[in-house]
Amino acid sequence: MWHNIWIIASKPDNIPIVGMLVLVLFFGFLSFWLAFKNDRIRRAAAVRPKPESGKAKRDAVDVIDIMYPESEQGLPKKVSCWPHLVKLEFICAIAVMALLMFWSIPIDAPLEEPSDPTLTPNPSKAPWYFLGLQDMLVYFDPWIAGVLLPTFIIVGLMVIPYIDVNPKGNGYYTFAERPFAILTYWFGFFVLWVLEIVIGTFCRGPGWMFFWPGQEWDPHRVVAEVNINWNEFLANITGVTTLKTETAGLLLGIITILTYFGLGMLIPYLWLKKRSAPIIDQLGLIRYSVVGFFFWTMMALSIKIVLRLAFSIKYILVTPWFNI
Amino acid sequence: MLTEQKEKIKDIVTKSQVYKSIFRRGFGDTPRNRALAILGNVFLHLHPPYVMRHALKFTHSWCMGGITFLLFIVLCFTGVFLCFYYHPDKINAYRDMKYFEYDVPFGVVLRNMHRWAAHLMVITVWLHMTRVFMTGAYKPPREFNWAVGVILLVLTLLLSFTGYLLPDDQLGFWAVTVGTNMARATPLLGHEGPFGEQLGATAYNDIRFALLGGSVVGGNALLRAYVWHCVAMPVTAIIFLAVHFWRTRKDGGTAGPL
Ligand code: HEM
Numbered sequence: 001m002w003h004n005i006w007i008i009a010s011k012p013d014n015i016p017i018v019g020m021l022v023l024v025l026f027f028g029f030l031s032f033w034l035a036f037k038n039d040r041i042r043r044a045a046a047v048r049p050k051p052e053s054g055k056a057k058r059d060a061v062d063v064i065d066i067m068y069p070e071s072e073q074g075l076p077k078k079v080s081c082w083p084h085l086v087k088l089e090f091i092c093a094i095a096v097m098a099l100l101m102f103w104s105i106p107i108d109a110p111l112e113e114p115s116d117p118t119l120t121p122n123p124s125k126a127p128w129y130f131l132g133l134q135d136m137l138v139y140f141d142p143w144i145a146g147v148l149l150p151t152f153i154i155v156g157l158m159v160i161p162y163i164d165v166n167p168k169g170n171g172y173y174t175f176a177e178r179p180f181a182i183l184t185y186w187f188g189f190f191v192l193w194v195l196e197i198v199i200g201t202f203c204r205g206p207g208w209m210f211f212w213p214g215q216e217w218d219p220h221r222v223v224a225e226v227n228i229n230w231n232e233f234l235a236n237i238t239g240v241t242t243l244k245t246e247t248a249g250l251l252l253g254i255i256t257i258l259t260y261f262g263l264g265m266l267i268p269y270l271w272l273k274k275r276s277a278p279i280i281d282q283l284g285l286i287r288y289s290v291v292g293f294f295f296w297t298m299m300a301l302s303i304k305i306v307l308r309l310a311f312s313i314k315y316i317l318v319t320p321w322f323n324i
Numbered sequence: 325m326l327t328e329q330k331e332k333i334k335d336i337v338t339k340s341q342v343y344k345s346i347f348r349r350g351f352g353d354t355p356r357n358r359a360l361a362i363l364g365n366v367f368l369h370l371h372p373p374y375v376m377r378h379a380l381k382f383t384h385s386w387c388m389g390g391i392t393f394l395l396f397i398v399l400c401f402t403g404v405f406l407c408f409y410y411h412p413d414k415i416n417a418y419r420d421m422k423y424f425e426y427d428v429p430f431g432v433v434l435r436n437m438h439r440w441a442a443h444l445m446v447i448t449v450w451l452h453m454t455r456v457f458m459t460g461a462y463k464p465p466r467e468f469n470w471a472v473g474v475i476l477l478v479l480t481l482l483l484s485f486t487g488y489l490l491p492d493d494q495l496g497f498w499a500v501t502v503g504t505n506m507a508r509a510t511p512l513l514g515h516e517g518p519f520g521e522q523l524g525a526t527a528y529n530d531i532r533f534a535l536l537g538g539s540v541v542g543g544n545a546l547l548r549a550y551v552w553h554c555v556a557m558p559v560t561a562i563i564f565l566a567v568h569f570w571r572t573r574k575d576g577g578t579a580g581p582l
Contacts, residue, residue: 121494172581
């Protein structure tokens with residue numbers, strides 16, 4: 001079993017994926033560690049009496065206090081770029097160049113057989129950084145996985161600064177002050193993007209079938225899989241056979257999607273209103289809807305994955321022109 | 325005696341018209357000279373003369389933006405040398421890879437460095453984005469720079485993707501085939517996408533055809549990938565990089581607690 005994992009992991013073109021996972025985990029833990037550390041210091045400082053004023057409690061602590069150890073706090077905030085920054089950049093550049101060169105001498109870039117349109121490899125895989133999207137092809141039609149989702153990712157990333165109205169946490173690591181933003185980011189980046197790449201690399205074998213790491217990639221494995229659509233699924237569990245018709249499928253699909261987004265927008269709204277959270281007024285209608293749309297679209301991906309894996313559901317909405 | 329002569333030579337050099345026309349500052353460690361070192365140099369003046377102390381911490385910025393930029397430079401540099409030997413046509417492309425392997429001096433290392441730096445750059449862009457997110461550095465006034473960054477992210481991925489095809493081996497060929505097959509399904513513009521057929525899209529006039537210069541990944545696709553990869557996209561990336569750095573400076577440098 002380890003042998004199989006090793007074969008896949010040490011293929012020259014898969015080395016970057018192993019490297020990526022290590023780097024993402026390292027820097028991910030680093031950023032959370034820094035965030036929690038800052039939060040801890042702030043909480044402690046919030047109850048520590050401020051020396052000069054003698055106030056027993058202060059809630060707003062200078063963030064700057066956090067950034068520097070005691071020994072550095074009296075020093076000027078600004079330093080000259082030459083040599084302080086330039087020196088660091090230089091050292092960093094040398095380290096990266098050394099790494100790259102030593103890496104490039106023993107480990108050869110992959111080069112396979114000459115291209116041959118008549119010889120389709122099984123599985124054929126996209127470049128590793130797009131494997132998450134390719135894996136989405138299992139759950140969505142190509143126009144969604146290959147066109148719509150990338151567009152949503154790009155637009156969704158771009159709107160982040162315009163929909164995140166929380167002024168806190170600007171310029172320093174913190175978790176306590178923006179938990180929703182950070183959790184959403186890591187769900188999208190790590191679970192949906194990075195882990196999907198890892199699955200696409202290590203778990204997708206011939207015919208894009210799922211294999212556990214270490215399992216033999218047997219191209220003749222038969223997967224008994226009968227996928228059904230959402231309306232058929234409902235018809236089966238309720239016993240109402242009229243739901244199986246095309247029109248019912250169309251209507252049911254539209255209703256399901258509208259209800260999903262409708263409730264997704266409404267429930268948090270009511271919940272926040274009830275707690276009279278100021279965020280509702282800060283966001284305004286447009287921002288709130290944009291947040292809701294992107295958030296619930298992202299969640300829909302994972303919901304669809306679960307529906308497929310648990311209940312073999314293929315499409316939620318079936319129309320003559322496209323299916324979702 | 326010797327030191328005296330050394331001093332004399334140093335004097336002659338540093339006081340010559342040629343030297344003074346190039347280097348316009350003295351060596352004294354004064355605040356003025358430190359600032360001039362940055363301001364008087366077109367490359368270094370991407371920096372402000374002074375930076376916030378926190379920006380120096382490795383744990384703050386991870387140096388990731390800088391590392392990404394360094395890798396971009398490495399890629400431009402090694403890329404130019406690869407271009408000296410590479411022919412973007414179906415007959416020569418794969419042979420040139422073998423040529424790198426067996427004939428071109430340092431050809432293997434050259435190609436390896438280009439390939440690994442490209443992969444690494446994809447990873448460091450993601451990490452840079454993650455650090456910017458985790459420090460909240462996209463918040464006002466840096467919203468626009470984040471958007472420019474997203475474009476750079478897309479360009480980085482597309483640069484890597486177009487380069488994938490160039491060796492013309494099975495790996496690149498099928499990866500690009502899988503990738504561009506998705507374009508068939510573009511709504512309205514692809515012949516297998518929603519409403520594509522109704523609008524008259526066929527395999528010979530849709531968006532995939534435009535990308536590949538044909539209905540299959542062939543010689544035309546190779547040429548197009550080459551031109552995108554070696555000319556159009558690097559130039560676009562450089563323009564956006566200029567905007568990115570400019571905005572980083574104008575928005576007050578690396579975001580920090582104020
Ligand atoms: C080719 C890719 C890129 C290069 C070469 C690059 C380079 C840099 C550099 C050198 C800095 C200075 C601070 C630092 O090193 O962290 C910076 C800052 C910044 N970058 Fe990028 N970047 C790239 C992509 C991106 C992406 C993908 C994003 C976000 C989606 C982004 C958003 C930002 C923002 C908002 C800042 C200001 C950060 C601050 O003030 O703390 N950049 N970039």
